[in-house]
Amino acid sequence: MATESGLVEGISGRDRTVTVFRGIPYAAPPVGDLRWRPPQPPAPWSGVHRAGRFGPMCPQAPHDAATAGVELPMSEDCLHLNVWTQGMAATGTPRPVLVWIYGGGFRGGTGANARFDGEALARLGLVVVTFNYRLGAFGFLATPELSEESGHGASGNYGLLDSIAVLRWVRANIAGFGGDPDRVTVAGQSAGAGSVNFLAMSPLAEGLFHRAIAQSHARYSRDPELGYLATSYRVLADAEQDGVRFAREHGARSPAELRALPWQKLIDGRPAFDRGVDTAGPAKPPLFRPVLDGWVLPYGYEDTYAKGRQNDVCYLAGNNLDEGGAVPESTFAEHRARGTAAVRPGAPPVHVTLDGYLAHAGRKFGPLAEEFLRLYPAGTDDEAARAANAAVRDNSRVSTYLWGTQWTEHATRPAYTYFWTHPSPAQGQSPRRASHGAEIEFVFGNLDPGAAPWTDEDRAVSATVSAYWANFAATGDPNGPGLPHWPVYAAGSPTVMEIGGRFGPIPVADQVRLDFWKRYFQTRQAW
Numbered sequence: 001m002a003t004e005s006g007l008v009e010g011i012s013g014r015d016r017t018v019t020v021f022r023g024i025p026y027a028a029p030p031v032g033d034l035r036w037r038p039p040q041p042p043a044p045w046s047g048v049h050r051a052g053r054f055g056p057m058c059p060q061a062p063h064d065a066a067t068a069g070v071e072l073p074m075s076e077d078c079l080h081l082n083v084w085t086q087g088m089a090a091t092g093t094p095r096p097v098l099v100w101i102y103g104g105g106f107r108g109g110t111g112a113n114a115r116f117d118g119e120a121l122a123r124l125g126l127v128v129v130t131f132n133y134r135l136g137a138f139g140f141l142a143t144p145e146l147s148e149e150s151g152h153g154a155s156g157n158y159g160l161l162d163s164i165a166v167l168r169w170v171r172a173n174i175a176g177f178g179g180d181p182d183r184v185t186v187a188g189q190s191a192g193a194g195s196v197n198f199l200a201m202s203p204l205a206e207g208l209f210h211r212a213i214a215q216s217h218a219r220y221s222r223d224p225e226l227g228y229l230a231t232s233y234r235v236l237a238d239a240e241q242d243g244v245r246f247a248r249e250h251g252a253r254s255p256a257e258l259r260a261l262p263w264q265k266l267i268d269g270r271p272a273f274d275r276g277v278d279t280a281g282p283a284k285p286p287l288f289r290p291v292l293d294g295w296v297l298p299y300g301y302e303d304t305y306a307k308g309r310q311n312d313v314c315y316l317a318g319n320n321l322d323e324g325g326a327v328p329e330s331t332f333a334e335h336r337a338r339g340t341a342a343v344r345p346g347a348p349p350v351h352v353t354l355d356g357y358l359a360h361a362g363r364k365f366g367p368l369a370e371e372f373l374r375l376y377p378a379g380t381d382d383e384a385a386r387a388a389n390a391a392v393r394d395n396s397r398v399s400t401y402l403w404g405t406q407w408t409e410h411a412t413r414p415a416y417t418y419f420w421t422h423p424s425p426a427q428g429q430s431p432r433r434a435s436h437g438a439e440i441e442f443v444f445g446n447l448d449p450g451a452a453p454w455t456d457e458d459r460a461v462s463a464t465v466s467a468y469w470a471n472f473a474a475t476g477d478p479n480g481p482g483l484p485h486w487p488v489y490a491a492g493s494p495t496v497m498e499i500g501g502r503f504g505p506i507p508v509a510d511q512v513r514l515d516f517w518k519r520y521f522q523t524r525q526a527w
Helices: 119-123 136-140 144-150 158-177 191-201 236-249 255-260 301-306 329-338 354-375 381-410 440-444 456-475 511-522
Strands: 007-009 019-025 048-050 080-085 095-101 127-131 179-189 211-215 314-320 415-420 495-499 504-507
Touching: 007 019, 080 119, 080 158, 095 158, 095 191, 095 456, 119 127, 119 456, 127 158, 136 158, 144 236, 144 255, 158 179, 158 191, 179 191, 179 456, 191 211, 191 301, 211 456, 301 381, 314 381, 314 456, 314 495, 329 381, 354 381, 354 511, 381 415, 381 495, 381 511, 440 456, 456 495
Parallel strands: 007 048, 095 127, 095 179, 179 211, 211 314, 314 415, 415 495
Antiparallel strands: 019 080, 080 127, 495 504
């Protein structure tokens, strides 16, 4: 297969009709003077690049690495991508392309994770691309000196620039793999969904993709949950101050001295929180994350949507039942036993005691706390845990519904929202739960019999969900023959499509609670 940089040769998938290309360089290794610079084109090669092995993971702390059983080294020479394809359809028509961005709080992850294996979606007619992007300080360090040398007065978004470089690679090369460069969907979960949201707001990504899928989270610009989730961002001045502090902690006084350090010296073994962000609660975002730099990201959510500055693409977004601090009732005792366990950056607090629930209500809702507790009352620990679940889930659904009102005010293409409710056994979840990321295996059709105790019901759910995603990537509409109808988002209809546990629209909340959340959000500063 020909690319702009040279010939590549893939290997057969488990299904021999699918060809897999692993570890294709999409950019030059970001080492030496290229560390903390926008990705540069890879050096052309002669002969054929054997694309049979995944490339190394980008540098990350071992406790952040998520490889799902794939044993890989770490290296700064990590800007590689992977492609799954069946080539041209029988008619010779190019196939829609799904570019997947992994989550991990902008601290960990790899496109080689087996959860994102693209073979099943390739059999549904997609060309699937996964890739690595720079993480932590390597992907999101900003300093005044780095901003000055950039020529744009900007620094701190190298991980996002990697994603943009992949989309440019797809536009230039994917036709040779049977893909249609005019039907590109960018999709991701958690921090990957955050990247999707940011790409949808970046003028540098304009025209590079045509549809977007954000799996946890797309949130209303006045939802304080944005403050700690992977959809959070920093303003440039704050990011530069953080970067100066980081450099001093590592004994460096300039970008040159930072670039001279081995990459192993720049990985902190402890989680790095940004404790200066008001999130209306104890949860804090990861320190290294995207930056409102005036170049890659000129404006925040509110300003982008209010003035219609976003990239006008079809959008599909949603959240899950057991995330954002909501947990299954069968795990209440387990969470109480943990007590005040250390919180990870970007992780929500879980309230399963009455004292904790009441304290959180006072802190988050302030003057509205009394009204909140009338709507979500509790008198015992179990009642408090159930009330906290109900509030978290209403918050999630209402927030995404209100995000939709902002997104669609100026967008001309349709949006679709969902709420995932099917419990999964994946990732060792026992009891099953519809937790953060639980939908991934179902979307990709990766219900490996040896990985978890999958049921016939799981396989039926997966067949429906992966068909929705494939249809959306192909046409911008998830609906298709034999599938439960998924209504297009409408600002005047406060409903969301439940998927997984059942398939059909449900209210985002009852009217009284919906009105409460609307009023509460208006008391919060917009992101």
